[in-house]
Amino acid sequence: MLELAILGLLKEQELHGYELKKRLGEALGPLSSVSFGSLYPALNRLEAAGAVKAVEANPGGVGAPAVPMTGSLGGELAAYRARRAATRGSRGKKVYGITDRGQALFEELLAAESATDGDDKSFNLKLAFARYLPSDARLGLLERRRAQLVDRLARLRTAVRTGRERLDDYSRSLMEHSTEATERDISWLDKLIQNERQEEGRT
Amino acid sequence: MLELAILGLLKEQELHGYELKKRLGEALGPLSSVSFGSLYPALNRLEAAGAVKAVEANPGGVGAPAVPMTGSLGGELAAYRARRAATRGSRGKKVYGITDRGQALFEELLAAESATDGDDKSFNLKLAFARYLPSDARLGLLERRRAQLVDRLARLRTAVRTGRERLDDYSRSLMEHSTEATERDISWLDKLIQNERQEEGRT
DNA sequence: CGTCCGATATATCGAGTCGATACATCGAAG
DNA sequence: CTTCGATGTATCGACTCGATATATCGGACG
Known part of the structure; x- marks a missing residue:
């Protein structure tokens, strides 16, 4: 049900993985913290399913800043950096936003009577988003x-x-x-x- | 820490998997139930480590009973049945007992400050065996x-x-x-x- | 000025757990 | 006699976790 939590938070605001983890620890109560080993795979699943997508990071100001580092880097590495730069801010952040499919998936997950109900965490999570029901x-x-x-x-x-x-x-x-x-x-x-x-x- | 729970129960009484699962649901509180998908692999791990071993099932009376079924079965199947019969009772039960190594492992697990402490379940489990500390x-x-x-x-x-x-x-x-x-x-x-x-x- | 450190940030790995499912036997109810 | 639910062992794929690797950033300190 981690997907539900992610979508619920992204509904309110675009966020990147690290920030998402912090919010999960705060907003959903300190009981339900999530590890990166769950979070990043979950984000990839959601992206593959078209429920979230990486949005332009570092949007305003500063335009195309600071590639220098140490002047020259190997062609390989430079190309890699360029690829990353497309969807990432200066700090390597990957900011995600929810899509229409994601909105639909959220509704579905929230309304579903999953087998993992009965689990305390599951109920607390759903209650945190009960206002959408x-x-x-x-x-x-x-x-x-x-x-x-x-x-x-x-x-x-x-x-x-x-x-x-x-x-x-x-x-x-x-x-x-x-x-x-x-x-x-x-x-x-x-x-x-x-x-x-x-x-x-x-x- | 499922191993700890299993060893703790086997300390008091020899049991087979199915019964073990029931006890885990009762003695350790209905909060910490375990699935077969965890229990049987855990038993195999413990057996491989020499911490538990399958003991003679169906010990007294009845001696070598009821192989008939339907008179004849294929040689393959009969051989399989015979192999099973060695450590299993009439009903296919596999009864486990704790070994000396198992006793030692139990003490070790109970005393250890595992990374998975902080987890509510972990504490409840250890408390249930606190009398051994x-x-x-x-x-x-x-x-x-x-x-x-x-x-x-x-x-x-x-x-x-x-x-x-x-x-x-x-x-x-x-x-x-x-x-x-x-x-x-x-x-x-x-x-x-x-x-x-x-x-x-x-x- | 450099350089070291802790916070920020993404990512993968192996191990362990889960719910679902398959399969087989037994006892009792019909 | 047959069907059904409880007993019983077992495996599968999906998921989560803690540990770990890697890299960048901002500030402290000499």
């Missing part, structure tokens, strides 16, 4: 999440009850803490769902 | 975790403060909820650390 789809997202947490809670309680003797103190404490955390998650979701219904009713 | 190592584990959460909390607060206007309602609510959850995690850890120090002082 129609109200009913948003409610569906919240309620699917709630159902997952209720299920998790049931399994946690079962595990605590079943293993009340076999579990050591550390595991038991962890389970109890997880149970409370899950209960709070559900309460929080209930609040969101309630808000959502009120908004809906008001329309 | 000496008291000081246990304290170190808890305090490293606490430091990570404090750091996460700081970044969460920064993100909320920085993006107070740019963040939409859903993201903001998620951040605030995450902040509270992290605060509770830290309080919980403080309780564990306090208990740990009391135990230590009592010895």
Whole structure:
């Protein structure tokens, strides 16, 4: 679902890889950081699919600056530099923008009930872009999440009850803490769902 | 760190893959479930490293039962069945036990400060086996975790403060909820650390 | 002035995990 | 007797991760 995150950020602003990584760590919460080993391949996939494309970097001023370096470089290297210069700013930046296909893909990914839902990260990510969803789809997202947490809670309680003797103190404490955390998650979701219904009713 | 989980469970009881997966979902909390696509390769790695080995399945009674199926099968297939039968019970189960090398590997993995710490799953897993750690190592584990959460909390607060206007309602609510959850995690850890120090002082 | 260092920036690699899928056997329900 | 769901082992391709390589930029420091 990294594609969804990238497209969501590029919807708001053109960015290059490095900056994209920083935003992913901030805007989407420090929980979901991404490595370059995922990010760059993902950008290439999206570019190959025509969902994003490299835009002119370093657009204003400075025009065609500073190729000198050390006067002469080998022909090979110079040609390589020239090729890079076409879509890159002075610093070697590759700035990406979202295309119409990318917009469509974003909608699709956001609305889809992927197999990787149920994953905490996935839900948090989708919630961060929930403003792009129609109200009913948003409610569906919240309620699917709630159902997952209720299920998790049931399994946690079962595990605590079943293993009340076999579990050591550390595991038991962890389970109890997880149970409370899950209960709070559900309460929080209930609040969101309630808000959502009120908004809906008001329309 | 799946290896650690497997070895930890096999320490207590000999198990086969399918059962192992179920235990991982129960004993270690429903948060950390594992797929077969990870489990079986991991078992093969451990077996290749001599950390676990397949033990005699279906040990008592029934001796050499029920090969018939449908009277005759092709020589190829029969030979395959015979090979399997050596380390497998009637149902094709492959039961694994931990070796001395496995015990050593377990200690090593549990004590190591892996790069994949900081990951929530990793900590939960190690905590589940914390009873095998000496008291000081246990304290170190808890305090490293606490430091990570404090750091996460700081970044969460920064993100909320920085993006107070740019963040939409859903993201903001998620951040605030995450902040509270992290605060509770830290309080919980403080309780564990306090208990740990009391135990230590009592010895 | 140079030169060294840390932040910026892109990229690839191997290892590990995942969900999907295939295949086979067993027990029970119909 | 047959079908069906649970048990059970296994592999595949896609994806992510941490580590690492490479290069440029801006500023600190002598």
